Amino acid sequence: MTELTTHPFQPAGDDADDAFxxxxxxxxxxxxxxxxxxxxxxxxxxxxxxxxxxxxxxxxxxxxxxxxxxxxxxxxxxxxxxxxxxxxxxxxxxxxxxxxxxxxxxxxxxxxxxxxxxxxxxxxxxxxxxxxxxxxxxxxxxxxxxxxxxxxxxxxxxxxxxxxxxxxxxxxxxxxxxxxxxxxxxxxxxxxxxxxxxxxxxxxxxxxxxxxxxxxxxxxxxxxxxxxxxxxxxxxxxxxxxxxxxxxxxxxxxxxxxxxFCIFEYVYFARPDSVVEGTPVYETRKRIGLELARESGVDADVVVPVPDSGVPSAMGYATEAGIPFELGIIRNHYVGRTFIEPTDTIRHLGVKLKHSANRAMLQGKRVILVDDSIVRGTTSKKIVEMVRQAGAKEVHMRISSPPTTHSCFYGIDTPERDKLLAAKHDVAEMARIIGADSLAFISLDGLYRALGRKGRDAKDPGYCDACFTGDYAIPLTDLEGHAERRPALLALNGV
Known part of the structure; x- marks a missing residue:
């Protein structure tokens, strides 16, 4: 359900809202x-x-x-x-x-x-x-x-x-x-x-x-x-x-x-107590965490989820890595999108309205943060900074989805491609931008393994993963039909 005020292939996005x-x-x-x-x-x-x-x-x-x-x-x-x-x-x-x-x-x-x-x-x-x-x-x-x-x-x-x-x-x-x-x-x-x-x-x-x-x-x-x-x-x-x-x-x-079927439902969108296409979402997210730990292990003292969506994957990561799982970040569930006027000062502090550091679980420790995705990177940067201010010795970010490099045109609110951090930077550059000691994403094949596949079958993936691959299975008819706007739209959406 998209508004047609301008064009359906012009995703909206407020820099203050760094999430899908x-x-x-x-x-x-x-x-x-x-x-x-x-x-x-x-x-x-x-x-x-x-x-x-x-x-x-x-x-x-x-x-x-x-x-x-x-x-x-x-x-x-x-x-x-x-x-x-x-x-x-x-x-x-x-x-x-x-x-x-x-x-x-x-x-x-x-x-x-x-x-x-x-x-x-x-x-x-x-x-x-x-x-x-x-x-x-x-x-x-x-x-x-x-x-x-x-x-x-x-x-x-x-x-x-x-x-x-x-x-x-x-x-x-x-x-x-x-x-x-x-x-x-x-x-x-x-x-x-x-x-x-x-x-x-x-x-x-x-x-x-x-x-x-x-x-x-x-x-x-x-x-x-x-x-x-x-x-x-x-x-x-x-x-x-x-x-x-x-x-x-x-x-x-x-x-x-x-x-x-949209693969991101398993990663983030669906509620963890739902069963999606015969697969329990909660268990799937834990398996994603297991795969992530196998692919990108690092020496650390504690695994901390970015709540709420990062919790099941962080549990799976901690289990596979043999590292304690702790709630080092607490989320305030009662902050609405219109809590106060979004001035520049409040935008800068906005992440602290939603998340606060549990200093006792972070101080002096090497921390692995597990989150579901990085969109623009602004939230990740502020959370890493917040964890460091709470006394963490090291901060390693692990993401339970592959890098998001393309916009979604199939019913998900995503920014223009030039605002997606992974579309413009490699992983090392992204780690530097968000201030993490290291950064790793689950691989595309790893995500498919967590869903019970051997990996991604390029001929028949079985899921829509266009936000990771640019493989748009449904024609982008309006985009193709507007020749006069084609260059700008292609630049925005990376088609």
Missing amino acids: HEECGVFGVWNAPDAAALTALGLHALQHRGQEASGIVSLGEKGFRSHKGLGLVGDIFGDARVMAMLPGRAAVGHNRYATAGETALRNVQPLYADFAFGGFAVAHNGNLTNALALRHSLVRRGCLFQSSTDSEVFVHLIAISLYATVLDRLIDALKQVDGAYSLVALHDGALIGVRDPLGVRPLVLGRLGGEGKSWVLASETCALDIVGAEFVRDVEPGEIVIIDHDGVRSVKPFAHTSSR
Whole structure:
């Protein structure tokens, strides 16, 4: 879900926010009492996938009802009076992370439209890589866009389709888009879940109760757990799941291709208690740490994670290296993105708002810091400096992903390529820039080994790893189609 204020191939980024961000989380419920309340719980479990806005559309006897807001799920849906305004036994919800331009209420999903066949609400996680071309075409045909998100393209494609049924209209729309997406949609007769043909973005199916009449769709299994739903299966790449009063059925309108699930879900995006594509995320991150220790061991006194995402990999590293694991850095979980105005002084101190050094675990010690990634390098530099100020004798940085050298166009907020530290510097230079005594990343093959492979198969990787390799499996249609902007866009994104 990308905003089209300027161009979908112009990733946004504030230098104060030196991290990747998943753009969205989606959730849907069918045939359950208090469906909106269950959806709010599911969105709460998916809060890590988007913290800037949230919305729910419910379907009851009197039709569709919607409530959206800017902020966290608990702030928007914590009032019982709000939930009373969302009656019905079906609902869809969305958490949003903005990737460009202004965080405006008009861009908060689910999007809703009244069609000739009835109401239709859709929540979208991902990014359409031909959204700009489609948008221009739709505008020329008279379509009026109400938001600046690429997600609205789906709504207009469905509206103008000449097919008779909702399903056929949806398939018609899907066959016109390029990109990575998971969709959860709701209309008068069904809840629908969709994954793109390569399965880049996640989506799972769950069952509420033992009778098989109440169903849940969610971005991750952790959202099933919070509502007491039983995991049934992953929605397959290219699959459309239709849930109605007759049960669950599946349609696969796309030719079978090898999947390219986002490998960074295992490294960082997914919650550690989720099971992704049949693999427990927590255990995978520990195995990544084991591989990292085998590849880049160093004499040290203590292994310290950069919380929270670095914790499981640091545990695996410490186990393999035989070095004590300690919480040498403490994270403050109650600092929001808008805590105070981002002046230059506060930007410099910003890392200390989120992290503080546990001096007793660091003073006089040779420290191995384990983190999930280095983006711009500003956060890593400040954390290394903070650990040194706490008295560490040596600071060695270990990263549980390969160097990030390319931008993501498939649903993750990443900076332009010229702001990615690894795109401009080798590892030795990066170590000098962040002030570490040494720096090492897990190798690409090592990451694949942690996922149970022998290494990366260049002909059929099985995962999307474009941020590490520049291997973009889905056409970057809008990028290729804008000849006048091609040189600048190529320079920005390294294609």
